[in-house]
Structure formats: C-alpha cells, structure tokens
Amino acid sequence: MRLHRLDLTAFGPFGGSQSVDFDELSAAGLFLLHGPTGAGKTSVLDAVCYALYGSVPGARQSAQGLTLRSDHAAPGTRTEVTLELTVAGRRLEVTRQPPWERPKKRGRPGTTVEKAQSGLREYDAVAGAWKDLSRSHQEIGEEITQLLGMSREQFCQVVLLPQGDFARFLRADAEARGRLLGRLFDTQRFAEVEKRLAERRRAAEARVREGDTALLADAHRMQQAAGDAMELPELAPGEPGLAEAVLTAAAVARSGAREQLTIAECGRLAAESAQAAAERALADVRELDRLQRRFAEARERARLLQERAGAHREAQTRMERARKAEAVAPALALREAAAAEHRGAAAAEVRARALLPEGFAEAGAGGLATAARRAAQELGGLESARRGELRLAGLLAERTDLDRQERADEDVLAETEGWLAGWDATRAALQERVESAQEAATRAEQLAV
Template sequence: MRLHRLDITAFGPFGGSQSVDFDALSAAGLFLLHGPTGAGKTSVLDAVCYALYGSVPGARQSGQGTGLRSDHAAPGTRTSVTLELSVAGRRLEITRQPPWERPKKRGTGTTLDKAQTWLREYDAEAGAWRDRSRSHQEIGEEITQLLGMSREQFCQVVLLPQGDFARFLRADAEARGKLLGRLFDTQRFAEVEKRLADRRRATEAGVREGDAVLLADAHRMQQAAGGTMELPELAPGDPGLADAVLSAAAIARSSAREELAVAQCRLAAAESARTAADRALGDVRERARLQRRFAEARQRARLLEERADDHREAQARMERGRKAEAVAPALELRESADAEHRRAVTAEAHARAALPARYADAGAAGLAADARRAAEELGGLESARRAERRLTDLVAERADLDRQERADEEILAEADSWLAEWETTRARLRARIESAQEAT
C-alpha cells in the first residue's frame, strides 16, 4: 500500500481544510510527523484509518462518527476525509463523510445528514477517475480484501498505539512478550497452535494404530507366503512403514504370480502330453485291432489254401470218418484249441510290434515302472492345483488389505481437507466477531 494524498476538512483539531501530499514527503524515502502535543499528529493517522475503514483506532472512536468533527469548524462546513492511495496495482480514491448535524435551511434547529462514502478508481487508459461504489459495506469489504487486514489488525500492526512503543523499548524480555501479545492479540494463535498440536497427536495415534493393523496383516501374509516375504524392521508409527509393507507385499505378489505362471505352464504341458498319449494309445489300439483282423483273415486264407488239396482227401476220408464218428468231437476240439493258440500268439506279436521302441523289449517290470512315473507326474499336477487354490486365497486377502488401505486414505484425506479449510473457517469466524463488535 502506498499513500499519495490526504485531504481533511473539519476533522479532529483541524477546523478548516488541510492537505497532505505524501508523494512529496516520501520522495526522500522517509519522513517524520512531529509537533507539539495537540498539533494533530495522531489525527492525521486517524484520518487515514477513518478513510480506509470508516472508524478510528481504539477509544477515539465515539458515537456514530459525530465525535470526529472538529469543535473549531464553522457550522456550515461538513466533516470530510479524502484519501488517495495505490494498493494491489490499483489507484483508488476514498471519500468519507461522517453523520453531520447541520443547521436547517429553513427555520431554526439542526437536522442530521447520513454518512456518505465514495470510492473512485483511476483509469490510466482514459486518464480519468471512474466511480466504483457508494455503499459503505461494499467499500469496506473491498478495502479489507485489498489490504488483507481488518481495522483492528491495521491499528495493531501499522498504527502502533501511542506510548506503547516507548514502553516496549524500555521493558525486559518478559514484559516485551506480554506487550507484543496484547498489541498483536497472539492468544488466538496460541489456541490454534494448541488445537493443531492436539490434532497432530490424535492423528499420530491413529497412524500408529493403522500401522499396527497393517503390520499384523503383513505378518499373516508372510505366514501365508511360507516365509518368503521379507518384512521391514520398523515399529508402528515409524516413517515409511506403510510403503515398506506395500513394497514387500508387491514383491510377494509378484513371486506368487510367477509361481502360478510356472505351475500353469507345467499343467498345460502335462495336459498336452496326456492328450497326445491318449491319441497315440487310441491309434495303437485301432492299429492292433486291424492287424488282428488282417492276421486272422490271412490265417484263414492260408488255411483254406492249404486245405484245398485236402478237400478231395477229405471226401475220401468222409467215408472213413463216418466210421470214426464216435471220436470226431474230440478231434474237432483239439483243432479248435490249436487255432485259438495260433491266433493268440499272432496277436501278441502284433501288439508288441505296435508299442514304442523303449517298450517293445520291456517286460512287465518296465511297464510297471512307467506306470509309477505317470502316477508321480499326476501327483505333481495335484500339488500344483493345491498351490493355485492357495494363491486364490492370497489374492482375496490382498483385496481386503487394499480396501482397508483405501479406507485409511479416505480418513487421511478428510483430515487434510479439514486442515486446508481451517484458515477459511477462522477468517469467516473472525469476520463474524468483528461484525458483532462493530454492531455492539
């Protein structure tokens, strides 16, 4: 904020009109207001405060502004204060006139004129002043927002009360602390600091509790992972515990996924091998069946060919056979048994020829060993299935942990939101207090 010009009329000890050119005074960088007691030094500062906020500091504010009028002013001269200043990159002119009991234009006695306020802003492009507002409330809110201070703060920080500065210089450290606390009203900041400290301790306790729950869940995860998960050597409340546990959980999850992928690959390979073996077995069985039929057909054809010459002899023997009819059933039974034996030998030879090379010469013991190996492979597949089911349980438990983590993050976000809105809430409550004080 930079003051440019102050015009005073019938204000304080000044019965007439006075003008202060701050641009000329501050040309050297620093200026001093001095003079005997009652010369009006404090009234100049009061006029600046009145122009900005519509009231003067402390006990000098009386009535509704009628106490600001100079006792030396002519009855027809109205009290007026005009301040030209630059703030936040804008050049403004504020004019305030307190309530005034002026003489009636007709008859005797006086009548009360209401307080007046004008706010103008200089338009550099047009080179002229433009009216902005004539509302006391709008002007007060805009000036407060531009300066960033209320009237009490402006009076405490910018306009140090008379006598308090000298007392401050002569006081010891303890007295200076008390005086500064009274001047700048630091009690509310101490209360805010205490409340924030309480909230910090409560939040730390909540974080420790959450860390304890998270660490317990991590130990359960470590047990479920079979001891392969490495947990950090941190206690609840230590910085970085949650990140370390999450990192360890992510590593354990990756390891479990790798083991699952390996087990799935092994299962797929075993299923493929079994399918191929089933197809090969079916082919072998079908080939053996066809070979048996072919062998039987060839055997029957060979027998028929061999017996072609014997047919005639058979006719001759028929006559003799009738004589030996009593022993014919026994002979037929013997021939049938011989034929069945030959067929069995042929089928065995064809079956052995259809087997793979490593089983062709193997006996019963070799086939039994192969059967045991196949059973072991099936047992490994069953273990892989159990590992898959255990992984499913771990994934479900991790989902529960993720939901708990999201709940904790929502609690932290709510706390951060409350802290972020505290300054706005405090400013709003402070504004209500100031409005109530002004109304009082």
C-alpha cells in the first residue's frame, strides 16, 4: 500500500481544509511527523485509518460521528476526509463524511443531523478519469479489507503504533513490555496456546508416571518370577531412563531364562532318551516272559497229550471201523427208502379199495380200468354241460345289462326332448338377463361419473 494524498476538512483540530501530499513527503524515502502537543499529528493517522475503515484506532474508536468534527470549524462546513492511495496495483480514492449537525436552511431556527456518507472511486489510466465504484459503507469496507488483507485492528497493530504507547514501551520493564506487546499485537491466542501446551505437557507427564508405575509393577512381578537373575533400577516413576533401564534388566533376565530353558531342554531330551531305552528293555523283557509262558504251556499240553495217548488210539480204531461201515451205508439207506415206499403204496391201495363201490372192491385190474374209462366219458359229458351252462348265464347277464342301458338311453332321450322343447323360452330369458345386466353396467358407469 502507498499513500498519495490526504485531504482533511473540519476534522479533529483542523477547523478548515488541510492537504497532505505524501508523494512529496516520501520523495527522499523517509519522512517524520513532528510538532507540539495538539498540533494534529495523531489526527493525521486517525484520518488515514478513518478513510480506510470508517473508524479511528484504539481508545479513540468511541470518538465517532459528531465528536470527530472540529470544534473550530464553521457551522456550515461539513467534516470530510479524502484519501488517495495505491493498493494491489489499483489507484483508489476513498471519501468519508461522518454524521454532523448543521443549521437548518429554512423554517424555524435550529439544527438537523445528516447521515454519514462514503464514496469509493478508481482511476482509469486508459480513460484518464475517475470512475465511481460504490457509495455503500459496507461494500467499501469489505473492498478495502480484501485489498489490504488486514482488518482495522490488525492495521492499527501492525501499521499504526498508538501515540504514547511507544514511549511507555521504551520505559517499561520486561513484564510490562510483554503485557504492552500482548495488548498491541493481540498475543492472547499465543498465551492460550502456551497454556494448552503446558496442560498437555502436564497430562503427558502424568501419563508417563502412570505408565512407569505400571511398568515397575510388571517389573516387580518379573523379578519375583526370575529371582536373583533380574536387578531393577533404583529410579522413581517419571524419572528419565526408567523404561530403558527396566527393558535392559528384562533383556538380561530373558537371556538368563533362555539359558536355563536351554539347559532344561537338554535335560528333558536326555530323560526322554533314557526313557526310550528303558521302554525298549521293558519290551524285550516282556517278550521274553511271553515266550517263556508259551513254552511252559506247550510243555503242559505235551504232558496232557501223552497221558491221553491210549484213549486217542482207541478212538482212532473206532474211526477206522466207522469208515469201513460207511461204504455200505448208501445201499442200506436205499433199502430203507424202498421199504418205506412199499409200505406207503400198500396203505394207499387199501384206502383206495375202501372208497370203491362194493362191486369193484373185489375186481381186478381189468375191471377197474373199464370202470375208469366209463367214468372218464361221463366226466367229459358233464364238463361240456357245465361249459354250456356257464355260457348261458353269461348271455343272460349281458342281456340284462343291455336292457338296463336301453332304459337309461330312453330316459336321457326323454330328458333331452323336454330340454329342447323349453330351450326357446330359456334362451329368451337368458337374453333378457344379459340385456338387463348390460343396462345395469351402463347405468353404474354413468352413476360413477
């Protein structure tokens, strides 16, 4: 940002119109505002701030409106501040007029208050003329804030150092300077950050102490399990190096435990080898014992067999005789079967003769054959008559079925003739019902509409 020109009218201690050419003042690169108290040095800076943001900096912010007007100004002269500057490559002109109380122009004597007015113009280098941008207080404030990138408070803290605060800053001690810088540059947020960081540090220290306490508790339990193989450090929870010392002691104890585990594994392997050898020896002894028992049992069975040798020879002799008798056993069986069949045939003959009539009971074989032929002839005639009787019964049953079917057909024919006789009347009634139903449907649709 670069200031070019500032015009003041009835502002602060300046009763008339004053103009400050910053281009001429800054031609040497640096300029100084100086003068006695009340000469208006601070008012020039207030005018710059008022032109940019519509308010003055610091505690003088309450000096708005009518109080900004100079007490030395003529009643008809309006307070006005105009600032010409270049910012972000754009040449702008800002005009601010605070509310003021002026004499009434006509009517009864008295005064009236006019509202504040603002204006923003931009110089068009191509056309070589100024063009109006806005007359809204809010739009102008947002445009200036966006171009400068700073709010009024930030502009006052960074660009304008309030009058009197710099001398107080030079004479103050370190604590007072810190408070003053904090008030000027709004370092309260950094104090809040520092406070939050301190709280987080204390919370972290508390968590570290809690972790160290839990770690020491675990270390004591490990020491009870490891015995003299583990030595704990003489450090309190929260002291630096506690975790590393505990981990080192645990590593040493772990190495010792691994060594003892290796020794125990070697002892276990030796014991397993000895157990396997003992099991093999036990298996050999058990096998020898089994063989010895079998040998003793075999000797006992041999003694018993020797004692039973005589009975065995007698049984063998009887078996030889049985084998010789076995050769004629089929013939004896056939003889017994033939005798049984003969006895059965004789009994059957006696029973058959008992059933014959008296004339044939004493007849011989020839008479019996003749009688058998006659009986066969009679049986043939009787069989033919029986077949004819069966055929006649079937024909009678078939005739009965045909008669019943004929009567059923006659009933169906009579029913059909009666139905055909009434078909015209039935058809007319059905047609009338169909037409009535169609009319009802049409009527229902009309009623629905």
